[in-house]
Amino acid sequence: MLREITLGQYYQAESRLHRLDPRVKLAGTLIFIISLFISQKVACYAVATVFLICMIRLSKVPFGYMIKGMKAIAFIMLLTVAFNLFLTSGEKLVSFWVFTITKEGLKLAIFTAVRLAYLILGSTLMTLTTTPNDLTDGMEKGLGFLRLFRLPVHEIAMMMSIALRFIPILMEETDKIIKAQQARGADFESGGIIKRSKALVPILVPLFVSAFRRANDLAMAMEARCYHGGEGRTKMKPLIYKAWDIRAYIILACYLSLVILTAVISPI
């Protein structure tokens, strides 16, 4: 059942987007997010929609697969929409019981929903097309300048990549433990909140034990291979920009200028 959570998990495919340098994708995601906040005009969102659709098509990740991953956060989205819908003051549209829907509220709710959905789609697109290792490599190199401020960039990147690497492992482990306890008659689905949280103990204790065991093994294996931090460490596959990466930067720049231009000249 945990296999169903696809939010942000790497999706194996052969596409132009998969092959891009992770730094480009990081920058692209950042630019996309910024573009969503530039303006609240419909035209800007239209540009963003076209761009997002093109990128999704380019990534060769099935759209249904991305949507399935979004189910997990549907609740948060609904909550945000509800807050915007009911708590914005302005011209009254409909009103029942204690709730009032205003014209401004409706507009804001729609914009927030679209913005949130695009934010999530945009960032999952990055993680869907980039392996965790590439991602942290990209961050390490892209944020390398922070070393000047005595920030341990390599260590942070290493911690992140280990954490990301452990997510699927621990997920699988959790799945196994849940099944093992179910085989012993454990019941996680019925009862009140107290009974249900108590039912988590037989999962959490073995999970923590195994996480510590794995962490210990990993530390041991790293030391056995003489890992000593980032100093003087070279990469087997150093990140080097290729022709397509440059072209991608140009496309991103064009996109951002287009959004800004639209924000300035479009009436709505």
Next chain:
Amino acid sequence: MSIILDHVNYIYSKGTSDEVKALDDVSFEIPDGDFLGLIGHTGSGKSTLVQHLDGLLKASSGSIYFNGEDIYDRDYDMKALRGKVGLVFQYPEHQLFEEDVFKDVCFGPKNLGLSQKDTELAAYRALKDVKLPDELFYVSPFELSGGQKRRVALAGVLAMKPEVLVLDEPTAGLDPEGRNEILGLIKELHDKQGITIVLVSHSMDDVAEYADHIVVMDKGKVFMNGTPKEIFSHASKLETIGLSAPGVTYIMRRLKRAGFDVDTTAITVKEAADSIIRAVNHA
């Protein structure tokens, strides 16, 4: 009374790029009182198959009948099934969580709704069955040795008094002594208490020694199904999927070729030894 698998199919991650057909039209029967050895390579679908036996995974298509009842019927009692079919996972000691051994073993029977008294009695019997020394009953399960932990985990399933005990590679990661202990225990449960055993293994020697019936899996399909003698007489067929007959069978063949009148169908060390002694005495 038996378990019948009828054209069972199972597909992992359906509809994504890593879709895998883990079980492909699997049909066979596990009769009551059987000692079934389920063999195959890593990824052949053995572990997926055994998770179907107590309903942890639901077949994409096909049916499974336990004692004549379809376990996928809407009003079938899954919890009762899990009590009757005890599943011991690979590395079962990873599921231990209670503060002491005894409490951990009580977890299963308690979940089945047994009274406090019956639960404790069942746990006590199970711990006795796996021959855990009494002084270890109230220590933390995390303080035990690897072999002891595995026996406690096995007791945790046995305490539910299953009719069928399914073990997924119960000897993985144990030293030879621990391995013999566990297999000996399983054999005893089968012989003395009449529990049906399904033993998943990739050790041909273990399966040849203990099983009455073997199912060979390959790429999610049932590749062969028969008695150990039948299966291992087709060693060359097994070799095509990267498996082999037990080591002693090969020794017997070489002895035969060297001119000794030995029985080449011997699959256990004892059979082989008897046959060699007879051949030597005869000569």
